[in-house]
Amino acid sequence: MSERVSSIDTCHENDGYSEFEQTVRDRLASFGDVPLFTTDASNLWQLYVDGIPGDRQHYNCHACRNFIERYGGIVTIIEDGEAMPVMWPVIVPDVFQDSIAAIWLAIKKAKVTGVFLSKDKVLGTPITGQWTHLSAQNPRPFMTRLHTASEVMAEKRSDFILLKTSMKEYPINAINQVLLLLKADALYRSEKVLGIAKWFKALHDATSTEKNCKIRDNLLWRAVALAPPGYCHVKNTMIGTLLDDIVAGMSLEDASRRFAAKMHPLQYQRPQAAPSAGNLARAEEIVAKLGIEKSLDRRFARLNEVQAIWRPLDQQPETKNGVFSHLKQKGKAEIQSDAPHVIITFKKFVEIVLPDALRMDLMVPYRGNFMAMLTAEHMDAPPIIQWDSIEQRNPFSWYLYHAGSYARDWGISEGWQKVTVICLSPSLWQEGSAHQGNGAIFLLEGAKDSKKNQGNALFPEILKADLREVRSVIEAYSKHAEILGYEEASACGIGYENTIVRVISKLGTAIYKIDRWD
Numbered sequence: 001m002s003e004r005v006s007s008i009d010t011c012h013e014n015d016g017y018s019e020f021e022q023t024v025r026d027r028l029a030s031f032g033d034v035p036l037f038t039t040d041a042s043n044l045w046q047l048y049v050d051g052i053p054g055d056r057q058h059y060n061c062h063a064c065r066n067f068i069e070r071y072g073g074i075v076t077i078i079e080d081g082e083a084m085p086v087m088w089p090v091i092v093p094d095v096f097q098d099s100i101a102a103i104w105l106a107i108k109k110a111k112v113t114g115v116f117l118s119k120d121k122v123l124g125t126p127i128t129g130q131w132t133h134l135s136a137q138n139p140r141p142f143m144t145r146l147h148t149a150s151e152v153m154a155e156k157r158s159d160f161i162l163l164k165t166s167m168k169e170y171p172i173n174a175i176n177q178v179l180l181l182l183k184a185d186a187l188y189r190s191e192k193v194l195g196i197a198k199w200f201k202a203l204h205d206a207t208s209t210e211k212n213c214k215i216r217d218n219l220l221w222r223a224v225a226l227a228p229p230g231y232c233h234v235k236n237t238m239i240g241t242l243l244d245d246i247v248a249g250m251s252l253e254d255a256s257r258r259f260a261a262k263m264h265p266l267q268y269q270r271p272q273a274a275p276s277a278g279n280l281a282r283a284e285e286i287v288a289k290l291g292i293e294k295s296l297d298r299r300f301a302r303l304n305e306v307q308a309i310w311r312p313l314d315q316q317p318e319t320k321n322g323v324f325s326h327l328k329q330k331g332k333a334e335i336q337s338d339a340p341h342v343i344i345t346f347k348k349f350v351e352i353v354l355p356d357a358l359r360m361d362l363m364v365p366y367r368g369n370f371m372a373m374l375t376a377e378h379m380d381a382p383p384i385i386q387w388d389s390i391e392q393r394n395p396f397s398w399y400l401y402h403a404g405s406y407a408r409d410w411g412i413s414e415g416w417q418k419v420t421v422i423c424l425s426p427s428l429w430q431e432g433s434a435h436q437g438n439g440a441i442f443l444l445e446g447a448k449d450s451k452k453n454q455g456n457a458l459f460p461e462i463l464k465a466d467l468r469e470v471r472s473v474i475e476a477y478s479k480h481a482e483i484l485g486y487e488e489a490s491a492c493g494i495g496y497e498n499t500i501v502r503v504i505s506k507l508g509t510a511i512y513k514i515d516r517w518d
Helices: 017-030 043-052 064-073 092-108 149-169 170-181 193-208 213-226 236-245 253-260 277-290 346-356 465-480
Strands: 035-040 076-077 081-085 111-115 122-124 135-137 299-300 308-310 342-345 357-364 370-376 397-400 415-425 440-444 490-493 497-504 506-517
Touching: 017 092, 017 135, 017 506, 043 064, 043 092, 064 122, 064 497, 076 213, 092 236, 149 213, 149 236, 170 193, 170 236, 170 253, 193 490, 236 253, 236 370, 253 415, 277 397, 277 465, 308 346, 342 346, 346 357, 346 397, 346 497, 357 490, 370 440, 370 465, 415 490
Parallel strands: 342 506
Antiparallel strands: 035 111, 076 081, 122 135, 299 370, 308 415, 357 415, 357 497, 370 397, 370 490, 415 440, 440 490, 497 506
C-alpha cells in the first residue's frame, strides 16, 4: 500500500509502489472485454510478501492481501489454450520483481477452476483513509437481475462437466456424419441445430490433437465462457438426440426420420403439458425480477419500422411533352406470367437483381407461408427476444401458420401483388442469432391476417435463455394474449422460398423464381 499524500515514509518513497499499483490496473485494462477465469493458485500473498527485499512490514496490508487472495490468481485463456495471468505485469519496479515472478510461476502451474464473474465495478479496495491499495477496474461487471454471479459461476462449472462428458461420448466421426446431413439440408429444420453442430465440431478439432490435458481443459473452459446459451448442453439438445441415434448404430434414414418428428414446429421446444402451480409462481417471480411484464405485450409491425433490404424506388416525375414526343419508342410490354422464369437463389437475387429493381410484384399463391411481423408494444420495456438487447434494440419477430394459410385469409387474392418491402428475418438484422436460420420476407400491399385471437406468438424458441425454465407459462400466456395494433398492421407478406416475382427495372421486366437461399 502507499499513502495518498507526499509525506510517505522516506524509506519507501522510492520503492516504485505507486507505479506498481498503476501497472496492475493497466494490466487488467489491457485485456479488454475478455472472459476471465479462476484458478486453484494458492499461497500468492505469502509469495508476494516473501519476494520483497528488506523490511516487509510496510507491505503487510489487509486490503492488499484481500485483493491478492481473491483476485491474484485470475487468468484469461487465449486461443491456443494457454492461461495468462491478468493482474500481474511482466515489467514491474525492481522491488516487486521477485514477488511477481514467483506469483507468475504459481499461476502458470495452477489449474483453471471456473469462469470468474463479479458484479463489482472495482476489484479490491482502492483507498482506505490516507492509504492506497492494489485494485483494478472490473472490465465486465456481471449485470443481471435474475441470478447472482455465484449462481452463474456454479452453472458454468456444471456446463464444463457436461461439455466434457459430451466430448467423450460423441466421437468426431459421428459429428462429421451429422454435419454432412445438416449441410446437405437432408434434415428437417436443420438450420435450428447447424450452429451448435459446427461449434461442437470446431471444439473437437481444436482439442483432439492436443496432448496436454490442462490445455484441453482450458480450451473447454474458454468454450464454456464464450458459448451461446444452451450450446454447452449438447447432450440435452436436439443435436444430442441425433448423435445418440448415430452412435447407437441407427441408420441415417431412421435417425433422420426420428429427428424430423422431434423438430416438428408444434413439438420443438414447445411445452406439452400445462404449467404447474410451482412453475406459475416461479414465472411470476422471474417476470417481477426482470421487470418484463410490459415486454409480453406485442403488436403488429408497421411498414416504416422494419429494416428493409429493398423498397420500391419513387417514380421519376413526368416531363412535359415536346413537339416530337409522339415519336418516342413505346416502353416494352410487361412479360406475361407464363413467360420463362429465371431460377435464382435468394442470395444472387439480392446481389444481382435488387440493385436495379424499381418496382416488384409477387405471384401470390392460393396457399403459402404467409406471415406477419410483430414488435414490442412498449419500446421502453426490457428485451425478451433473443436478438434484442438494450444496446441495440431489435424487438421484431414474426409468425406464420403450420402447413401454411390461404391468401384470402390475408385479405389478398391469387395473382400479382405489389411488393412494398423485402426484409431479412429479424433474427438476421444483427449478428448472433444465425441458429434461427436464414430467412426473408416479401411484404405485400394490402396483406393482413384476418384470423384474430390466435395468441401473440411468443414462442419459446425465440425467447431469451432467462425465460427457458418458465417457457410453459409463457406459452400458455401467449395462447390467450392478443396482438395489438391490428388496424395499423402493414408489415405482412410471404416467405422467400419458391417465390415468383416480376421485377421492373430500367432495362425492362423479368420474372424470377427464387428456389432456395444459396
